[in-house]
Amino acid sequence: MTLPRKAPTMADVARLAGVSPMTVSRAFKHDASVSDATREAILKAADDLGYVFDSTASNLRSQRTNFVAVTIPSINNANFADTVRGLSEGLKARGLQILLGTTDYDIFEEERLIEQLLRRRPEAIVVTGGQHTPRARRMLENAGIPVIETWDLPPSPIGHVVGFSNAAAVRAMVDHFVARGLTRIAFIGGDADRDTRGTDRRAGFIAAMQTHGLDATRLIAAGVPPISMREGADAMGRLLDTLPDTEAVICVSDLSAFGALTECQRRGVEVPGRISIAGFGDYEIGAISVPTLTTINPFPREIGAQTAALILKVLDGEQAEPATLSILPRLLPRQSSR
Amino acid sequence: MTLPRKAPTMADVARLAGVSPMTVSRAFKHDASVSDATREAILKAADDLGYVFDSTASNLRSQRTNFVAVTIPSINNANFADTVRGLSEGLKARGLQILLGTTDYDIFEEERLIEQLLRRRPEAIVVTGGQHTPRARRMLENAGIPVIETWDLPPSPIGHVVGFSNAAAVRAMVDHFVARGLTRIAFIGGDADRDTRGTDRRAGFIAAMQTHGLDATRLIAAGVPPISMREGADAMGRLLDTLPDTEAVICVSDLSAFGALTECQRRGVEVPGRISIAGFGDYEIGAISVPTLTTINPFPREIGAQTAALILKVLDGEQAEPATLSILPRLLPRQSSR
């Protein structure tokens, strides 16, 4: 195999091509002015040497990393993955690369992560949610780069926002059920305040129920977020055991809603005949399960795409003021609710 | 707001704390020898100035980035997400951060991605699969860092391997069905060769069927990978239309298997009564659907964890020779098959 000789630098390439290192540097940028013949000779020399461009040096000298830092609660969540995909696609054309970190639904972990990410000197930072530790908030405020909070509409944003109101979305779902004559409605969600979006959804449920003058105490705590199918099934079991006259249940996500649905199937409880079920997030499962699941689509990919577009505008100096882009989630009535 | 004054450097912190920049540098590393009093004064000065450590400079001078580059086909896949999680957790303790990129199941995109990643000078690189373009392979071979191929057992590995045989896993599934007296077995998978793991699974299916002297032509092409629930459902529809006497079907993943299951439910085809269904990947859906799905668990998180452990060993010089860690997937017979 290849001997572990030192990796070639631009200077080596320059020497072989008979030009100055600066010209090599220019040849590696797409817009720079280098004659075709020179560029070709340089690329050939680089190829012969097996030269690989060293961003670490470029990053330091140019004070540009082409990183956009992104924090999400979990990589194992199709909604956040979609947002990252939208972001990634929108940024790729400009050579911006995503530096991804997960917080595990924990704002203290988020604080540590933000510090790690800022050390890498990203061009911008995208965080999920609007709730942060005071220190994390301070770091973001002083970072000197565009900050975008997503998946939420924080009362006092740090910088830009691309999000939606989780509470309002669930309110729409409650209204949907009430309009169909369902009044004994329950909510299945995580029991801790770790998942702030889940907490907002529960709060939206309670507020909406009270607005309608309905009992807002049918709250089933399904465990520590992220709650998934299994937890949703268990929670539905408890709901059916303790409050068997419940007519409808809103779950914090489609995953828990599907779990709840399967529990009904195992017990022979008809959906939507005896109980209506709704989820959140428009995961693929809800579109294909039997019955299909009533849900809310918050357009996660769109959040990512709009965030990417916003970042480009800000970096181009076309957007000086902090922007708040509000996404309107869409309620999707399906077979699991009447 | 804060004026956009230049960000403070170590030199600024050093001046304020009354020490040399080198001492500040040491104070920021955990193992370095700095007296408690000095470190405290330095951290206080850093805090007062709002200093944020600049890795770009550190990366260049120390020739260490603390990055581990990772390529996966898609971020939107719970199996790969699990591998990334295992990796991330195993590397975090050592301060190694993951630099993640997605190939979209395309080896040419992988080539571009690998080049981008190597420019960032990672300490090691983890790629999914063992099939690469010649140039990608060359870049990996010459990168001068540990290379780990995962989720596969390539015939001629570039460096280290942490994987399993997709073909052998599916063979076990075929054997499982045959042992139960099922012989008219179909396979639902992607129609392109983009997803090499899917292709290996189909090849394993064909080989196993032939070993048993059975008809290996019941192959349903479900579309361009990644194929998901919808494609699985459509493919099952076509299978039931064209080969209604099929007794069992093996799907390339649990997602398509679940889609197939729902299609049966919509058509009133009993599972496993009239047809048995198996998936791949042990996604949560298969453990909770009604009926639960027979599947194969390839331990994706374990792949990540073992890869992380291997990287640490190699970086510590405790593992000089290329290692091949073979994971043994487990067949999980469940309700969807007899």
Place this chain on the structure above:
DNA sequence: ACAGGTCTTGTTATCGATAACATAAACGGG
């Protein structure tokens, strides 16, 4: 009390690309 060791801190040069400035060559319109 002193040689040899450890602990703490400082000095200098450097990692590799590129921003900023400079300049020679080619071009182009009147």
Place this chain on the structure above:
DNA sequence: CCCGTTTATGTTATCGATAACAAGACCTGT
């Protein structure tokens, strides 16, 4: 044909942390 402009390339200094080397202060046991 000349001068202003564009194009192609070179020179020098620099981004900010830290490796490598050096050295004084502080022990510690005999």
